Amino acid sequence: MFVISRTASSHSEASMHPRTAPKATARTISCDIDTRVTAPGAEFRLQARFEAPGRRIALFGPSGSGKSLTLMALAGLLKPQRGRIEVCGRTFLDTASGVNVQARRRNIGMLFQDYALFPHLTVRDNVSFALKPIFGPLKAAHRERVDELLELCGLTALEGRRPAQISGGQRQRTALARALAPSPDLLLLDEPFTALDQPLRERMRAELFDILERFDIPMVMVSHDLEDVDHFAQTLVAFGHGRVLSVIDYEARRKSESPRQILDPLFLAAQTQAG
Numbered sequence: 668m669f670v671i672s673r674t675a676s677s678h679s680e681a682s683m684h685p686r687t688a689p690k691a692t693a694r695t696i697s698c699d700i701d702t703r704v705t706a707p708g709a710e711f712r713l714q715a716r717f718e719a720p721g722r723r724i725a726l727f728g729p730s731g732s733g734k735s736l737t738l739m740a741l742a743g744l745l746k747p748q749r750g751r752i753e754v755c756g757r758t759f760l761d762t763a764s765g766v767n768v769q770a771r772r773r774n775i776g777m778l779f780q781d782y783a784l785f786p787h788l789t790v791r792d793n794v795s796f797a798l799k800p801i802f803g804p805l806k807a808a809h810r811e812r813v814d815e816l817l818e819l820c821g822l823t824a825l826e827g828r829r830p831a832q833i834s835g836g837q838r839q840r841t842a843l844a845r846a847l848a849p850s851p852d853l854l855l856l857d858e859p860f861t862a863l864d865q866p867l868r869e870r871m872r873a874e875l876f877d878i879l880e881r882f883d884i885p886m887v888m889v890s891h892d893l894e895d896v897d898h899f900a901q902t903l904v905a906f907g908h909g910r911v912l913s914v915i916d917y918e919a920r921r922k923s924e925s926p927r928q929i930l931d932p933l934f935l936a937a938q939t940q941a942g
């Protein structure tokens with residue numbers, strides 16, 4: 668679907684141009700779910716209701732407020748007891764009519780804080796994983812896509828190494844390249860920078876932003892980090908104690924307010940609700 672410059676010598680120089688115009692589908696995520704998750708001696712009720720426009724959506728809120736569970740429901744890894752989820756014009760879940768699109772059919776790329784790389788596979792094999800047929804080698808077009816992603820993410824020289832033999836930032840890039848390999852329609856990121864030190868976090872934020880823009884992929888990011896939110900969010904969905912407290916046009920508010928002016932009251936509201 669995309670052409671990546673073959674002449675680029677490093678990921679920072681790589682250029683990628685959509686061959687087609689950006690997807691015209693409505694870039695809205697609407698979620699209205701009500702479910703309980705239980706663990707021995709504990710139960711958590713998640714009532715996440717929001718409609719969020721924009722290509723970069725941040726789910727923001729204190730620890731334990733239901734952000735990751737909501738992300739899992741979007742991905743199809745958690746089936747809510749009741750509700751409806753629509754992503755960019757596609758209905759993924761509608762419990763009233765019995766619709767529940769399987770996770771692997773949602774065409775969603777995921778990047779989690781621990782990266783979940785296969786430790787026994789090389790960087791190249793990790794990136795190729797989702798494209799690999801059960802038997803036989805990769806198709807030529809897929810091999811080319813993996814080559815391009817390795818180059819774009821600055822991993823070509825490391826393609827033969829295993830996750831234990833590369834740095835945290837390189838692991839993060841490998842996980843990102845793997846998430847992008849099947850040309851996902853949506854990228855879900857759960858605290859993707861948590862494992863990185865501050866200078867690397869800043870660099871990876873910039874690199875991820877650049878890659879998302881080049882691929883023109885909408886994304887939903889879970890974070891309770893003010894700088895992550897400020898770097899990425901167009902729309903902010905604020906969580907508190909299993910509920911959505913508000914949906915904010917972050918980009919518009921940022922024109923006249925600082926991140927703290929926007930985010931501090933949300934944290935306060937979440938704590939008040941929890942208390």
Ligand SMILES: Nc1ncnc2c1ncn2[C@@H]1O[C@H](COP(=O)(O)OP(=O)(O)OP(=O)(O)O)[C@@H](O)[C@H]1O
Pocket residue numbers: 704705706710711728729730731732733734735736737889891
């Ligand atoms: N599989 C599960 N079974 C039972 N309870 C769970 C399960 N997964 C999460 N929870 C609970 O649900 C609540 C919300 O969890 P969730 O991971 O969505 O929070 P979060 O907002 O993403 O927090 P954090 O920012 O710390 O990751 C927490 O109290 C958590 O302990």
